[in-house]
Amino acid sequence: MSFTQECRKEADSIWEESFHHPFIQELTEGTLSFDQFRYYVLQDSYYLSHFARVQSFAGAKAEDLETTSRLAAHAQGTYQAELGLHETFAKELGITEEEKNVFQPSPTAYAYTSHLYRSALLGDLGMIISSLLPCYWLYYEIGQRFKDYTPGVAIYEEWINTYGSEWFKSLVEEQINRLDQLAEKSTPKQRQAMKETFLISSQYELKFWEMAYTLESWNKKEQTTS
Numbered sequence: 001m002s003f004t005q006e007c008r009k010e011a012d013s014i015w016e017e018s019f020h021h022p023f024i025q026e027l028t029e030g031t032l033s034f035d036q037f038r039y040y041v042l043q044d045s046y047y048l049s050h051f052a053r054v055q056s057f058a059g060a061k062a063e064d065l066e067t068t069s070r071l072a073a074h075a076q077g078t079y080q081a082e083l084g085l086h087e088t089f090a091k092e093l094g095i096t097e098e099e100k101n102v103f104q105p106s107p108t109a110y111a112y113t114s115h116l117y118r119s120a121l122l123g124d125l126g127m128i129i130s131s132l133l134p135c136y137w138l139y140y141e142i143g144q145r146f147k148d149y150t151p152g153v154a155i156y157e158e159w160i161n162t163y164g165s166e167w168f169k170s171l172v173e174e175q176i177n178r179l180d181q182l183a184e185k186s187t188p189k190q191r192q193a194m195k196e197t198f199l200i201s202s203q204y205e206l207k208f209w210e211m212a213y214t215l216e217s218w219n220k221k222e223q224t225t226s
């Protein structure tokens with residue numbers, strides 16, 4: 001079994017919870033409220049803007065320029081394709097400049113991005129890719145699993161189609177192969193640390209759905225559960 005297959009296997013129960021989370025279930029059935037999706041779009045835009053920076057850190061830590069340039073291309077893809085998609089959603093959902101100006105990251109969005117920066121600051125390329133990979137791979141599996149669903153809500157269909165696309169698939173496969181190659185050159189202790197990082201990101205992915213579903217806030221009293 002390859003290193004990434006081992007990581008995937010150990011994360012399986014967490015990923016299953018993501019597939020069955022009400023945020024995903026309702027999005028794919030078209031019953032998710034726009035308030036929850038709107039909240040997700042704002043927090044995810046924040047998340048992606050930091051994700052792209054961590055992709056760039058990964059590029060800087062690569063030992064060959066080919067990898068540096070590929071990871072720069074990944075950061076550009078996050079900016080153009082994923083953040084571009086959120087810009088479109090923001091327009092369709094009527095998110096105003098004022099709302100963007102008063103935006104504050106939620107506890108989970110802040111903690112998850114801090115986890116990514118931790119791997120970028122303290123880890124080598126293998127650790128950084130281990131922290132980033134669940135973000136790619138989980139969304140790709142969601143895209144695949146739900147690609148035949150027709151929620152009947154244009155923005156939810158577009159969201160599913162993006163992550164089920166061939167473009168996204170090629171990026172995910174590239175990062176899986178990269179991590180397997182890095183793992184081969186790593187010590188057992190390093191591989192263990194990489195796996196732990198992968199599992200922590202998997203946990204944060206699950207918490208991210210819950211964050212959006214419950215409109216998480218720093219002040220517990222403001223938070224509403226639906």
Ligand SMILES: Cc1ncc(CN)c(N)n1
Nearest residue numbers: 044047082135136139208
């Ligand atoms: C939180 C999160 N994780 C992953 C993805 C997919 N890049 C995303 N948009 N947001």
